[in-house]
Amino acid sequence: MFDNLSDRLTSSLDRIRGRAKLTEDNIQEVLREVRMALLEADVALPVVKDFIGNVKERAIGTEVSKSLSPGQVFLKIVKQELEKVMGEANDELNLRAASPAVILLAGLQGAGKTTSAAKLARFLKERQKKSVSVVSADVYRPAAIKQLETLANEVGVGFIPSDISQKPIDIVNNAIDVAKKSHKDVLIVDTAGRLAIDEDMMAEIKALHAAINPVETLFVVDAMTGQDAANTAKAFGDVLPLTGVILTKTDGDARGGAALSVRHITGKPIKFLGVGEKTTALEPFHPDRLASRILGMGDMLSLIEEAEQKIDKDKAQKLAGKLQKGKGFDLEDFKEQLQQMKNMGGMGAMLDKLPGMGGQMANIQDKVNDKMFIQMESLINSMTPAERRNPDVINGSRKKRISAGAGLQIQDVNRLLKQHKQMQKMMKKFSSKSGMKKMMRGLGGMMPGAGGFPKM
Template sequence: MFGNLTDRLNASLRKITGQAKLTEDNIKDTLRDVRMALLEADVALPVVKAFVDQVREKALGSEVSRALNPGQAFLKIVHQELVHIMGDANEALALNVQPPAVVLMAGLQGAGKTTSVAKLARYLTEREKKKVAVVSADVYRPAAIGQLETLAGQVGAQFIPSQITDKPAQIVKNAIDIARKQYVDVLLIDTAGRLAIDQDMMAEIAELHRIAQPAETLFVVDAMTGQDAANTAKAFNETLPLTGVILTKTDGDARGGAALSVRQITGKPIKFLGVGEKTDALEPFHPDRLASRILDMGDMLSLIEEVERKVDKAKADKLAQKIKKGKGFDLEDFRDQLQQMNNMGGMAGLLDKLPGMGQMKEVATKQVNDKMFGQMEAIINSMTVLERRFPDKINGSRKRRIALGSGTQIQDVNRLLKQHKQMQKMMKKVGQKGGMQKMMRGMSGMFPGGGAGGGGFPPGGMPPFGR
């Protein structure tokens, strides 16, 4: 998300960060570029106007004129205002009520509502340690109930059955009664969506809200609809007292206008971002972290949290001990690293959170993409245990068999073996005294944009997730 906006804003801000003094004249062009960048990102016009006016006012204030580096002070103001229009701080779900805390999910058809119910159930189960139940009150869409039942099984949530012959109001009453009797902490209710806002839909969901008395009423909206997402949320809020928004499909939205418009237009906070198709692809919305990513400052806090949550610590410790003892880094270890990278959202997910990547990110993902990771894993899986542990034994005939088994070419197998050799050398340096510094020096310049002292990933490789 925000790929285009990040490039445009950075190009504009570079012009001014070297200025010794900020004046109306030298910020005029930059602010015009910022305005155009935001409009092209499909940010709502009133939001753009308010943002630019606030930046101009603060940039010409006495605080900036006295700063040692006015250009950097200007960047700080842009960051602060981006945070402000997106809501200042993360707002967690208010679930501190008498159990079960009911969360009512609303939205248009196709926004990803049912999938978001499953993602939220997994989030609350795994990260908040809640006992979660889900129920579908969508009796109109074919297979909606069956879809939620399947997803509930995948994420470890209790599924409360319902039938398409039931009335939605009765489904909700029954679900609350069952959740109460079974000491459920949180009950998530999936409601019916429509292709457009209509009176019948609004009347039904208002009735469900009256019955459920939810602790949270979340509006699920597709980020790819741009500022229309904010306008739709506003229309819903006029009928339904929303407490927050879940913005879905943000991984497919290069513009980001919805994220920057929703809070200002609706007055309701974005509480979560859907960042992929998997059931763990739901992130709490942190305006400050997202503003940093927009300005190419990275998001190291989210990256650290993701590593803590998704990296297999037992495997990481085992690899660290193995390397420390001077034992080789074999292809099974290499495969583990590929899998860890995939769990972290792939190369694009990692680079998006690293500071200062800028246009290098686009070059990097073209050279080292997630499809390549899948191919590399398939090649390793086509090897015998002996070959994975002793790659030097892989001769010409073995390469042909491995290529055939993985649906690849012999040159792909050769490339993987070469990449493994490079990783093996780097891992050997890690085990030595001052190893991490040596490894980083070895990686420097091996990747586009990673010149002297810059560091980078080896071609086709990735930073090791050992410790």
């Protein structure tokens, strides 16, 4: 998300970043480009007008003119105003209620409500250690009930059965009783969607909300719909007392206008971003971190949090112990590292959060992709256990057999072995006392490129 906007903004702001003096003329010139970038990103016009007006007012005031580095202060103002547009701070779920705390999901058909219900259930179970049940009150789409049951089993939360012959209010009241008796902390209610907003749909969900009085009423909306996402959210907000928004499919939207428009138009905070199809692909929405990513400053906090959640600590400790004992980093270990990267969303998702990568993503996207990691894994799987433990034994005839087994070329085997050597050197540095600093310096050699990964 935000790839195009990030590229446009960083290139515009780079020209002003190092200026010793800012004038109204050069501020106007940059703001004109920023305005165009925001409009092309499908940000709603009222949002753009307010944003540009606020930045201009602060930029031509004493805040910048009295600064020793006006260019940097201007960039800081842009970042702060972006945060303000998106809500300034993360709004957490309010679960302070008698168990079960009921969360109601509303939205149009196809927005991703059922998947979001499962993602949210998993998030609450794994990150907040809550016991969770889910129920479907969608009596118009029989497949929705089965889909939620399948997803609930996948994420390991309780599923309360429902039937299309029942009324939504009866379904949810029964689910609340079941969740209460089984001592669940949270009950997530998935509701029916429509292809467009209609009076019957609104009346039904309004009645359901009044009957169950949920602690959270979250509007689930597809980021790909751009400005329409904010307008649809407002229409729902006029009928329901929404407490927040889940913005889905943000991984497929390179523009990102919805994220910058929703808060301003609805007055409701974005609480979560859906960042992929997997049930783990749900992130709490942090406006300050997203503003940093949009301006090419990276998001190390989210990257660290993701690593803590998704990296297998037992395997990491086992590898660290092995390295400290002086044992080599073999291809089996290398395969483990590739799988850990996949768990964190792949190389692209990791690079997007690294500082300074905003403007370079387009240049390396074709070289850094998950297909390459799948190929590397296939090559390692095509080797014998002895070859994985000791890659030095891999000669010409073995390379031919390995490449054929993986359906690839001999040069792919050579590239893999070269990449493993680079990683092996980096791991040796990592095992020493000053290892972390050395490892960060060595990360450049870990990125794929001419014969390996492109240098950073």
